[in-house]
Amino acid sequence: LRGFPGMAYLKIAEGCSNRCSFCAIPLIRGGISSRDPTDVAAEFEALVRSGVYELCIIGQDLGSYGLDRAGTSLLPELLSKISSISGEFRARMLYIHPDRFPREILDACAKDPRILPYFDLPFQHASPAVLKAMNRQGDAKAYLGLLADIRSRLPDAVIRSTFLVGFPGESDEDFALLRSFQDEARLDWLGAFAYSREEDTPAYAMKGRVPKKTALARKAAIEEAQRPITEAALSRWVGRTLRVLVEERIEGEDLAIARGPMNAPEVDGAIVVVGGNLRAGQLADVTVSAVRGVDLEAVPRGA
Incomplete structure (x- = not known):
């Protein structure tokens, strides 16, 4: 499925x-x-x-x-x-x-x-x-x-x-x-x-x-x-670099919703990636920068 x-x-x-x-x-x-x-x-x-x-x-x-x-x-x-x-x-x-x-x-x-x-x-x-x-x-x-x-x-x-x-x-x-x-x-x-x-x-x-x-x-x-x-x-994830799977790109903004090892689909929070022009289904290495409620915020590695 x-x-x-x-x-x-x-x-x-x-x-x-x-x-x-x-x-x-x-x-x-x-x-x-x-x-x-x-x-x-x-x-x-x-x-x-x-x-x-x-x-x-x-x-x-x-x-x-x-x-x-x-x-x-x-x-x-x-x-x-x-x-x-x-x-x-x-x-x-x-x-x-x-x-x-x-x-x-x-x-x-x-x-x-x-x-x-x-x-x-x-x-x-x-x-x-x-x-x-x-x-x-x-x-x-x-x-x-x-x-x-x-x-x-x-x-x-x-x-x-x-x-x-x-x-x-x-x-x-x-x-x-x-x-x-x-x-x-x-x-x-x-x-x-x-x-x-x-x-x-x-x-x-x-x-x-x-x-x-x-x-x-x-x-x-x-x-x-x-x-x-x-x-x-x-x-504990802030400052660490993780490989994430992008689920969707936010239309009109350079933001993407992704999941890391700690995020099961549909039930857990997500990782909001700022920048990188990412697309759904893409793998990306990102560095976590902050906790935002139940989500993490991250930027592409090297950004």
């Missing part, structure tokens, strides 16, 4: 077997069904040969990729095959359930800079009671340990997550635990969502429904608290 010029999405699995109590995906798409790693690698290479620079590897849970085929995650094997492909590209992994994170993939990222150390880990919550009700196995301590492992192995790692607030039974104390986790986790990017009931899911009939007004207030509080965290995370 082609996206912006120079990038494409590559789906390696369909469905999910994690059975989170709020999620309808297993009901709609069934349990995980993984593609053969050799076939995926062949398609990846064909896309690179066709001129695609960034490939977003997607699935409902990449950490579970291969469990249905081999009883273990085949994501490390797939990344090894991808790393053997010659050429200039970057591979971005999207959506890894934190309870299923295969730590071997950190080695793949360390060995090959083309495999981006960008991890989208939907933690959803940090309260033991809420996580149990969500039918998730992890806890705040394990999740913070995972973040520490990633960052110690890959100093340039970028981590995105999602939080789900207003889940049935979520108390003020549960929400306070989530906020504490947010402050400690220091995530680069974070999306917050208010719980919405999905028919036929276990959570649909759960008692202790949180008033919509309360859920939305908690969502707003998460978003407000995240702004300075994201800005601080972005500041």
